[in-house]
Amino acid sequence: MKFNERISSLQERAERLIEPKLRDIERIIDFNQWKVIRAFQQHKVSDYHFSGSTGYGYNDRGREVLDLVYADVFGAEAALVRPHFVSGTHTIGTALFGVLRPGDQLLSITGRPYDTLHKVIGKPGDGKGSLQDFGIRYDEVALLADGAPDYPAIQRAITPQTKVVAIQRSRGYSWRPSFTVEQIGEMVRFVKEIKSDVIVFVDNCYGEFTEQTEPTEVGADLIAGSLIKNPGGGIAPTGGYVAGKSRYVELASYRLTAPGIGGEVGAMLGTTRSMFQGLFLAPHLVGQAVKGSVFAAALFEQLGFESHPRWNDPRTDLIQAVRFTSASHLIAFVQGIQQAAAVDSHVTPEPWDMPGYEHPVIMAAGTFIQGGSLELSADAPIREPYIAYMQGGLTYSHCKLGVLTALQKLIDRGLL
Template sequence: MIEALLERFAVDPRVAAAGRRAAGACEGGRERAAARATVSAQMLAAFAAEGVADSDLAATYGYGYDDRGRERYDSLLRRIFGTESAFARLSLVSGTQAITATIEACTPADGRVIAAAGRPYDTLRNALVDAPHSLARRGARYDEIPLADDGGVDHGGLERACRAGVDVVLVQRSRGYAARRSLSARECGEVARTVKRAAPQALVLVDNCYGELVEPTEPTHHGADAVMGSLIKNLGGGIAPGGAYVAGRRSVVERVAARHYAPGLGTALGPSFGLTRALLQGLFAAPQAVTECLAGLDFAAALFSELGEEVHPPAGAPRYDIVQAIRLGSRQRLLAFARGLQRAMPVNARFAPEPGDVPGYREPVVMSAGAFIPGATIELSCDAPLRPPFEVYLQGGTSRSHGMLGALLAADSLAAC
């Protein structure tokens, strides 16, 4: 594959040589292949058990009562996450909305929320703390537990904080825009056990964005009360046109539905507008899309490591999300990376990304994206806040060849910087 790409796309000779070495270093991985096969088999089993029929694909409008396709989709998520209930709606337009809605639905007006894995990513923290009408501005208490020295959760500090009283503990699984490592599903379960020892009544809610289907198990298999995320990231398979989800304890899901629609209406609402086919097809394709994405990111890690850049995680290391961090050290190099990556995009490849202000972020952000579904970060993209240590966060890529090409062209742009 590397030779086919290098034959058709001219890159700096140093990048080409590093690309060949990186491709060789990424071959193999029997343990990872077994895990990917397990995830794929689990999705096949979920669909086989659910028994989706042609009639389930019919469109609904208005209130969306008796939408069998929507009910099938919710049930599939329940099977995948091993939960009592699930609630996926097109009217939940982002992971941030689903996460915020769940936290607010589960937190009393004078309650307390603890972020267990340090500062959440900028847009979520803004929604919870700083923005007008945020939870904290309406009277709830919000605290963050700084990360431990190893980049994981400080369980001692978390347990002490929980003993002082807490209603909701938020766990951000992915690294976000921070110099920290992502958490495995099992580590999220360890957080849940720590919290329950100190505050048995507290709810542990996991921001699962970028982490779905990366491992054979999910945080809810290990004791988390609920997970929340976007349908245009991992679960969308590059096909789903929008939406977000909550899956977990029935009591949590019912609270979210009551907050989203109105108390007493339950989960029976939500028209599909003829998009159920795309949602189901995207979910069915999601394990393979995530597999391809992980392979492309592993190549990117190997390539940029060969070129002397600091990467996390390194090639061959366990991955718990679809994000690759690459530390570039300067604003100029961040912009060069983003502009090089943009050349690989199937949409808007002729445009050059420019940094700009993004709601919820303190610094300008440069983004490279050419997705068929705007914001679908299961498709190849990168984000980079223009602040030290000037890390770029490479995401997605529904085919490994596209991920590899993006990495090569980004590296080529850096070589000319």
């Protein structure tokens, strides 16, 4: 596809600028790819593990080995990897409901969580089965102006009833840095010094394989994520995972199925092969997406737009935020990403009232897996400040095409 001379010039400058950063990303890809392969080898993964199961799914060895491989990859005692998780929100909710009981306190120390979790937290007596409806108290500690944890406020907020401290690794719909694994480790150590028996839970969505370590390797007790994001490798058709301390993973499994049943049953419905293969591909594909985010930041920074993170900042998730000056800019950018898709490129996304969100949202999602945000996608709530959140891209080449097409859309509408 040809772009005009101005866009081609911006592309060339951006690519020259980010060459050293891309080499750093390649080193992370290699480390994580080899780590995944070692886990496969350790557990002697074979093609018979890919066989499906039916009914109760008793003695499904492929399912059991998949859990073991995930646990090793994430440096955890145990893992629960299932197609029965319908989304990241479902997986996170399952983990939280699994370990919390009436009278406990859930404390978020990274501010307001992602929009879709608001209904999971709920309000006291809301009648919808939310956490607070079950008598679980919820509190949150706002981040400081620079996006850092407010440690004195966290210390004041922890009480004898604090059962779970929650950390959201990714920025969500907010203009703040995502937290590196090192920073998460600092938070874990801080809260454990105050209350040693507190359970530290990390929403790991968008973060897997962007660094060489995961939160469970720096003391997090429980993490959760979605297989239509990073660890599914663009192949897993659905599902999620919970990983961490064995006793907490077991409690989550009782919430997913029923007490006394847990993870011992559950037919995999023909998904086992795609989950193994997706995990195998995930380190490389995550690296491709991270490269695309770096390119997007470098390109739009040349045009005077703010990006977060900046192109040369450390990366700990897939998400690239770009701040625009109007809803028109925001909409044009997202529509340009859609136009560059291999699937549904002819569709023009418009803002709509999406379930689970508090403002109209526009989403570009020309994906092979519905909602698969390891694939090139972009979305934004239509509210000030006008920030577009781009993520994913199974190939770096597709990421570049999406960003350049979005730029072309802005120019065509006279917005640049």
